[in-house]
Amino acid sequence: MSYLLETVDVSVAFGEQTVINKVSLRIPKQRFTSIIGPNGAGKTTLFNLLSGQLTPSQGTIKYKGQDITHLPPAARTRLGIGRSFQLTNLFPKLTVRENIRLAVQAAQGVRFRLWISQADQRRQAEDVERLLHLVLLEKKANVLASHLAHGEKRKLELAMLLGLRPDVLLLDEPTAGISLEEVPAVLKVIESIKESNTCTIILIEHKMDMVKSLSDHMVVLFHGELLAEGTPTDMMRNEQVQSAYLGGLYKHDAAT
Numbered sequence: 001m002s003y004l005l006e007t008v009d010v011s012v013a014f015g016e017q018t019v020i021n022k023v024s025l026r027i028p029k030q031r032f033t034s035i036i037g038p039n040g041a042g043k044t045t046l047f048n049l050l051s052g053q054l055t056p057s058q059g060t061i062k063y064k065g066q067d068i069t070h071l072p073p074a075a076r077t078r079l080g081i082g083r084s085f086q087l088t089n090l091f092p093k094l095t096v097r098e099n100i101r102l103a104v105q106a107a108q109g110v111r112f113r114l115w116i117s118q119a120d121q122r123r124q125a126e127d128v129e130r131l132l133h134l135v136l137l138e139k140k141a142n143v144l145a146s147h148l149a150h151g152e153k154r155k156l157e158l159a160m161l162l163g164l165r166p167d168v169l170l171l172d173e174p175t176a177g178i179s180l181e182e183v184p185a186v187l188k189v190i191e192s193i194k195e196s197n198t199c200t201i202i203l204i205e206h207k208m209d210m211v212k213s214l215s216d217h218m219v220v221l222f223h224g225e226l227l228a229e230g231t232p233t234d235m236m237r238n239e240q241v242q243s244a245y246l247g248g249l250y251k252h253d254a255a256t
């Protein structure tokens, strides 16, 4: 199996507290990997290491075999690592279609060109419509982003990320903060992205049940350490994982 992203013995400490402790991970290419673990396990910190918001105090991060440990976030984005940023990248006064068009144009580098060919324009328009369809926002294409419900904003954010044509998509709790009724639609969009087979997806989530049917591979973090990894079925059966979630090591409704 080929691996896209790899961490080798990566650690991070904030003051006295070691938040990620010697984590070695290999993320398989073109697969759906979920990083799960209870609150405070270190999931977001690990994402920050992958996307470049944080530099590890120890260890190495590799992307397509290249050492990216000290590359800043923008350089990683250019290499094809796309990360969702909890709705901060939307333009509220533009319509849904205009928002997606901006992302598609950025990927084609046409925003800074004075002239673009008709073929490029056509390709751009086709891309925008394809993404609108993929994230189930066709009926909202002409609505201002600021007028969307929270779950719809999440879907728009996904379309914009995909517009940038990433090789790997880092999704940080994509259903967090949205209403229960909207969760299935957002999960359906994520499933469609998976089925489109265009990129490797890494998602963090603290509720195991939410992502077990979507995931090919699961990584379980606990107290900053890699507790276990494997298929969702293996993880559901794994006694250490069960006790981390259910057996009093962690008293929360995280597994439900």
Ligand SMILES: Nc1ncnc2c1ncn2[C@@H]1O[C@H](COP(=O)(O)OP(=O)(O)OP(=O)(O)O)[C@@H](O)[C@H]1O
Binding pocket: 014, 019, 037, 038, 039, 040, 041, 042, 043, 044, 045, 046, 206
């Ligand atoms: N910038 C920071 N400074 C100090 N401590 C931090 C910082 N960021 C995270 N932490 C601590 O690191 C630990 C892991 O946090 P992190 O956000 O990575 O966990 P998580 O698994 O993503 O949790 P959640 O599911 O609640 O988002 C927590 O104890 C948190 O308080």
